[in-house]
Amino acid sequence: MTKIKSLADLKKIRDEVQSKIKLRENSDHPEQTVQIKVGMATCGIASGAKETMNYFVEELEQQAIDAVVTQTGCMGYCYAEPTVEITLPGKGPVVFGYVNKSKAEEIIEVYIKRGKLVDGIIPVNFKTIDE
């Protein structure tokens, strides 16, 4: 395959992808989507949140799980970084601490796919990480 060097090269890939997949209508069913927020403030980044977020993006896409992965700020649990907030459709947000790759894998398999809680939840009576 030729090296991708320009937007034109990237467009070729885009067109190939488009012909291969049927567009999933994420935006039409936001209530079906799993929301994942990775704590990516200074503390999170220093603890390797970049790898964690990368893993979630790749793995969920691979397994065709409808999910939106975004970064968010810090909520004061710096000791437990990387932290990840997961909101399953119709459920309240749950925050997990010390989420490295293997923890992320466990979370996807057990919590996201089967709805069972796993160890490592930070128990707080908060609403969401934002602000």
Added chain:
Amino acid sequence: MKTISEHILDIVQNSVRAKATLIEIIVDEDKKNDIYTLIIRDNGCGMDEQTLQQATEPFFTSRNTRKVGMGLALLKQNAEQCGGKLELKSKEGMGTEIKAVFQLSNIDRPPLGDVWNSYYLTLLSYKKVELKYTHKTTKSIFEISSDDIIKMLDGMPLNNKEIKNGIIELIKNNLTDIKATL
């Protein structure tokens, strides 16, 4: 922070919180003068004089969820350890510019790191912000704008594996081409 790209990932979020719609990231390798510069410029809400004075203090933050704010302080420390400095310019309602200067050849200067991942993950999280990345070397210059990428993708999902890899490859290949110090 171990790499420049981690600082970028970190500092850019200040701009996002400042409600910027345009964030420019510029890395300039000036071999002739032995200077390595990182500039992050935004059109966000800016800071008043007093906030600007305190911004690089490790225990200053505009948040109320916690009492520390290390981002700029760490970047300042890193720059100063490498014979450089951190300059902050800001105007309320206009935006902020952060300029970190390092001595290029300094043994302690952090490597660039996987700036392509920083760029991609930021893009994925803040699709509505225009994110520009410019990398200058003595040989040439590479520029990329998220607006161009989003327009070109025309509704195709950013998190698609091939598209993700495509964007990352594009940045990597171009940086290699202009002989960027990675």
